[in-house]
Amino acid sequence: MELERGKGREAMRKGYFSLVLHAHLPYIRHEEAHRLEERWMYEAISETYIPLLWEVDRLSRPLGWTVSISPPVIEMLADPLIQERYIEHIEDTLRLIRQELERELAQKERDALLFYQDRYQDLLNTFLHWEKDLNRAFRHYKEQGYLDLITCTATHGFSPHMLSEQAARSEIQTGLNCFERHYGFRPSGLWMPECAYTPGLDRILYEEGIRYTFVDEHSILNADPSPKHGIGAPVYSPHGVALFPRDQIISGKIWSSVIGYPGHPDYREFYRDLAYDREWDQIAEFMHPEGLRYDTGLKLHRVTGETDQKDYYVRDWAWQRTSEHAADFAQALGEHLDAHQGQDFPPFLVTAPFDAELFGHWWFEGPDFLGKAMERLEDQGIESISPAIFLERHFQDIDTAHVAMGTWGRKGYAEVWINERNDWMIRHLHQLEKRLAGIVARNRHQDALTVKAKRQLIREYLLAVSSDWPFILDGQTTAQYAANRFREHILRFEETERRLDAEELTVEWLDDRYREYPFLQDSDIEPDVFLTAHDYYVAVKREKSWNTDAILLFVRQYDASDRPASELARRLAAAGENVYVVTEHLEAYRFEEGVHVYGVQVTGLPLVQTYNQLAALNLAFLRQAQALSKIVDFAVIHNFNMETASAAQAIAKIKELPLVSNVYDVESERSPDRSGGLVVALKRLEGDALRQSAVVYLEREESRHGVEQEYHVEKKPLRFEENLEKPYQHVTNPKKNG
Amino acid sequence: MLEQIIKLKEQGLTTKQIAAQLDTTEGKIKYAWTKYRKSLTEQPLVALKVESKTVKQTKKSTAPVLDVVPSVQVVPSLERDAFGMATHYEDDIIHAIVQSPTALYVYWELSELSKQLLETHYHTTFDSFRKELRIIDVTLVEYEQGQANRTYQFELPEMTNAWFVRPVAPNTTYIIEWGIQTIDGDFVPVLRSKPVETPRDEPVTDGRFAEVVHHWQYGEVEQPEWVEVLRPYSYFDRVR
Numbered sequence: 001m002e003l004e005r006g007k008g009r010e011a012m013r014k015g016y017f018s019l020v021l022h023a024h025l026p027y028i029r030h031e032e033a034h035r036l037e038e039r040w041m042y043e044a045i046s047e048t049y050i051p052l053l054w055e056v057d058r059l060s061r062p063l064g065w066t067v068s069i070s071p072p073v074i075e076m077l078a079d080p081l082i083q084e085r086y087i088e089h090i091e092d093t094l095r096l097i098r099q100e101l102e103r104e105l106a107q108k109e110r111d112a113l114l115f116y117q118d119r120y121q122d123l124l125n126t127f128l129h130w131e132k133d134l135n136r137a138f139r140h141y142k143e144q145g146y147l148d149l150i151t152c153t154a155t156h157g158f159s160p161h162m163l164s165e166q167a168a169r170s171e172i173q174t175g176l177n178c179f180e181r182h183y184g185f186r187p188s189g190l191w192m193p194e195c196a197y198t199p200g201l202d203r204i205l206y207e208e209g210i211r212y213t214f215v216d217e218h219s220i221l222n223a224d225p226s227p228k229h230g231i232g233a234p235v236y237s238p239h240g241v242a243l244f245p246r247d248q249i250i251s252g253k254i255w256s257s258v259i260g261y262p263g264h265p266d267y268r269e270f271y272r273d274l275a276y277d278r279e280w281d282q283i284a285e286f287m288h289p290e291g292l293r294y295d296t297g298l299k300l301h302r303v304t305g306e307t308d309q310k311d312y313y314v315r316d317w318a319w320q321r322t323s324e325h326a327a328d329f330a331q332a333l334g335e336h337l338d339a340h341q342g343q344d345f346p347p348f349l350v351t352a353p354f355d356a357e358l359f360g361h362w363w364f365e366g367p368d369f370l371g372k373a374m375e376r377l378e379d380q381g382i383e384s385i386s387p388a389i390f391l392e393r394h395f396q397d398i399d400t401a402h403v404a405m406g407t408w409g410r411k412g413y414a415e416v417w418i419n420e421r422n423d424w425m426i427r428h429l430h431q432l433e434k435r436l437a438g439i440v441a442r443n444r445h446q447d448a449l450t451v452k453a454k455r456q457l458i459r460e461y462l463l464a465v466s467s468d469w470p471f472i473l474d475g476q477t478t479a480q481y482a483a484n485r486f487r488e489h490i491l492r493f494e495e496t497e498r499r500l501d502a503e504e505l506t507v508e509w510l511d512d513r514y515r516e517y518p519f520l521q522d523s524d525i526e527p528d529v530f531l532t533a534h535d536y537y538v539a540v541k542r543e544k545s546w547n548t549d550a551i552l553l554f555v556r557q558y559d560a561s562d563r564p565a566s567e568l569a570r571r572l573a574a575a576g577e578n579v580y581v582v583t584e585h586l587e588a589y590r591f592e593e594g595v596h597v598y599g600v601q602v603t604g605l606p607l608v609q610t611y612n613q614l615a616a617l618n619l620a621f622l623r624q625a626q627a628l629s630k631i632v633d634f635a636v637i638h639n640f641n642m643e644t645a646s647a648a649q650a651i652a653k654i655k656e657l658p659l660v661s662n663v664y665d666v667e668s669e670r671s672p673d674r675s676g677g678l679v680v681a682l683k684r685l686e687g688d689a690l691r692q693s694a695v696v697y698l699e700r701e702e703s704r705h706g707v708e709q710e711y712h713v714e715k716k717p718l719r720f721e722e723n724l725e726k727p728y729q730h731v732t733n734p735k736k737n738g
Numbered sequence: 739m740l741e742q743i744i745k746l747k748e749q750g751l752t753t754k755q756i757a758a759q760l761d762t763t764e765g766k767i768k769y770a771w772t773k774y775r776k777s778l779t780e781q782p783l784v785a786l787k788v789e790s791k792t793v794k795q796t797k798k799s800t801a802p803v804l805d806v807v808p809s810v811q812v813v814p815s816l817e818r819d820a821f822g823m824a825t826h827y828e829d830d831i832i833h834a835i836v837q838s839p840t841a842l843y844v845y846w847e848l849s850e851l852s853k854q855l856l857e858t859h860y861h862t863t864f865d866s867f868r869k870e871l872r873i874i875d876v877t878l879v880e881y882e883q884g885q886a887n888r889t890y891q892f893e894l895p896e897m898t899n900a901w902f903v904r905p906v907a908p909n910t911t912y913i914i915e916w917g918i919q920t921i922d923g924d925f926v927p928v929l930r931s932k933p934v935e936t937p938r939d940e941p942v943t944d945g946r947f948a949e950v951v952h953h954w955q956y957g958e959v960e961q962p963e964w965v966e967v968l969r970p971y972s973y974f975d976r977v978r
Binding site: 438 | 747751752753754755764765767768821822823824827829830831833835836837838839843845847849850851852854855856858859860861874881882883884886889899900902909915920922923924925926927928930935937938939940941942943945946947948950951954955962964965966967968969970971972973974975976977978
């Protein structure tokens with residue numbers, strides 16, 4: 001029953017519908033011609049992007065659609081090389097069609113080819129109309145108010161699996177910068193790759209100016225506290241980002257090939273391409289120069305049914321069918337809204353986010369369906385609204401809840417992006433994050449070359465972190481390409497880093513690197529996005545003279561009055577030495593009479609055995625020493641307790657530092673009557689440490705016997721009190737001498 | 739002609755463009771190119787040349803520039819696989835990520851320094867340790883203070899550097915430790931992960947977040963009282 005448009009508007013239904021289309025491909029632009037993956041872009045342009053634009057143009061009115069265009073797609077659409085090759089691709093296809101039409105064909109096959117001939121000519125015309133850059137088209141329709149535009153993170157990285165806040169921020173910020181450069185504004189919404197959300201991501205989004213994003217249905221249904229409108233409204237995350245849930249019932253009608261529209265027998269069959277219906281000689285000219293057969297895009301058959309015998313595609317039938325399905329969809333949506341008309345503040349909202357490429361590429365008639373569906377929605381009095389407008393109207397009616405990690409992937413979490421096929425990738429990405437933080441912290445030069453190098457390093461990281469690579473490995477199609485691309489960017493990162501460290505970088509070399517993957521302009525990338533305020537302080541503000549020729553003292557009890565450690569430390573500091581004490585203490589750091597005192601503690605579950613408790617203590621000392629070693633260059637390690645001898649020895653050995661040991665007493669004095677396993681172990685440890693020491697100082701003459709006779713220390717132990725003034729004069733530095 | 743074809747290919751020309759430029763047919767170009775590519779793959783595999791990281795001296799003695807921090811840490815040369823990728827990183831890290839409400843993925847790296855410490859302390863070789871993972875439920879408790887709801891641990895096969903931990907419970911905070919099981923019955927943790935939280939897999943009736951969300955929403959706390967995995971990573975974390 002058709003309603004007149006005017007009448008339809010009077011009979012507006014309560015509730016809203018929001019369509020969100022996310023256009024994304026990995027960055028697959030290669031300077032070298034004939035890369036198979038580049039065809040993904042041509043197919044997306046021919047089957048999805050332009051057909052969608054046709055519908056927007058045909059309807060020429062505000063549609064309430066939100067289109068997310070990912071930065072790789074934006075950059076590839078704007079790329080002159082891709083543009084030229086796309087035209088060549090279209091011309092080749094038209095030539096193939098002409099060649100085919102010269103053959104003897106069944107009428108229906110000929111009709112299908114004629115349909116493609118018109119269509120490819122139209123594609124070419126549209127492409128040229130927008131001066132080969134479809135960003136212009138999207139921007140135009142956005143400026144007309146027909147649709148809303150947002151974008152995605154820089155390379156579609158899977159945020160919940162990133163190691164650091166900086167990594168997530170670099171993806172978000174760089175994506176927004178890229179979008180703004182092409183489209184002239186910063187959107188308030190952002191498509192998070194894979195609809196992946198994790199608590200805390202919202203904080204970064206909010207700080208980067210993002211007020212809404214999308215999650216899957218279960219993320220909201222399982223939110224805590226349970227939102228009172230279920231998926232009928234967005235919820236605010238704790239940091240204030242509105243999360244719009246995908247309505248799976250409505251979405252399923254469209255995407256599911258089983259229960260949804262695309263599987264109808266009249267629609268075009270995706271898996272049957274002309275390339276596989278011809279002898280090689282007939283199509284060789286249009287295939288890959290290395291003899292590979294690939295899709296021509298000319299798919300002349302229809303779904304037909306559950307059979308391998310496919311009939312020819314009849315464009316009119318398919319076209320009619322989209323009208324029917326559009327009406328059915330509007331009807332179903334209307335009923336769905338009516339079923340929830342009891343909901344107020346805000347009225348029921350159906351959010352329907354999709355991969356844009358579903359429409360056209362996968363479901364060939366999808367764009368026609370969408371255009372017609374919008375008309376039928378008007379007939380049904382259903383208001384199509386963008387999330388941005390919804391928030392303007394209803395921002396005060398939205399619950400706040402804790403939303404757990406979730407995605408729209410298989411089973412709703414992260415099984416696609418971390419499994420036995422792709423788990424080898426994640427550690428490399430995390431290492432890159434850690435190294436980027438280190439590189440920006442250490443290289444505070446603001447010269448053009450260093451800044452450019454930082455940007456190139458971030459670019460390589462971003463290209464590596466794309467969720468497409470683990471996604472493809474999960475699916476096992478074109479897995480080799482994905483794995484190679486991933487490894488390539490990791491190795492390019494390492495090479496750039498190595499050259500930066502070795503001062504072998506030149507602007508020309510960096511420019512060459514950029515030309516190989518000209519993704520993002522330098523101005524899109526904030527070179528210090530991986531820098532924390534703390535690292536800036538340590539690198540720039542902290543006293544630099546503290547970093548050289550330092551002495552590392554391991555003292556379990558720094559304040560013990562019967563031992564000379566604190567007195568020595570102060571004496572050395574007063575003499576101008578850099579003295580770092582690591583001790584067992586609650587207070588993490590104090591700067592006391594010129595001495596840097598770092599306190600460490602063993603935390604976690606208690607250990608039962610003394611010797612194991614000592615292992616944990618040594619690990620705690622080691623971790624602090626490792627952290628300090630990132631910036632402080634130690635000349636000597638001086639150990640005051642046998643309890644910390646393992647860490648002291650390990651550092652001395654691996655870092656090639658001289659070890660100085662102070663002995664107050666030895667285990668045989670401490671436990672004269674015991675000979676259990678613990679005593680044996682301590683004696684062994686003590687003996688090893690003393691024999692490895694460059695200098696052994698005795699605090700009490702009474703322990704000399706034990707050191708010399710029981711531990712067979714070859715170097716003669718010295719009296720500490722006699723060497724207070726110059727305790728390290730007898731030390732030879734293996735590092736410096738070596 | 740092959741040389742010219744290769745050169746033009748490198749410049750990104752299509753076979754059609756190359757044919758036009760060399761005034762020949764596309765078929766000939768394709769033939770020559772295919773033959774050339776085939777000849778490349780038939781050559782014996784040459785080991786990938788990987789430039790090893792050169793050990794660099796610290797810059798302190800020669801760095802008058804004030805905005806450069808001496809790079810004390812030397813990037814070590816790492817073992818590489820056939821693709822040139824590091825097979826191991828000289829780092830001490832264990833990190834857990836969510837695969838699903840009932841599965842976590844954990845990977846770790848252990849430095850030479852840590853191995854040396856363990857070997858020194860226990861006077862044995864690294865290979866001879868019994869390595870284990872300990873899975874600790876720390877939901878709403880302070881693990882630093884020694885509190886834990888429950889733990890379980892299991893032995894790891896030699897040469898592993900990652901594990902899918904299954905099953906774990908949904909809506910639970912975990913810390914994972916990599917450590918050694920000593921003969922006298924202790925588990926000595928060597929690496930400890932940051933907390934990670936498994937997602938809920940069903941709607942809540944009486945959840946644990948309403949109150950903490952309220953605290954945060956109304957500014958009653960400085961930091962949210964739930965796990966957020968994307969925290970800033972500071973390179974100079976424990977340097978003051």
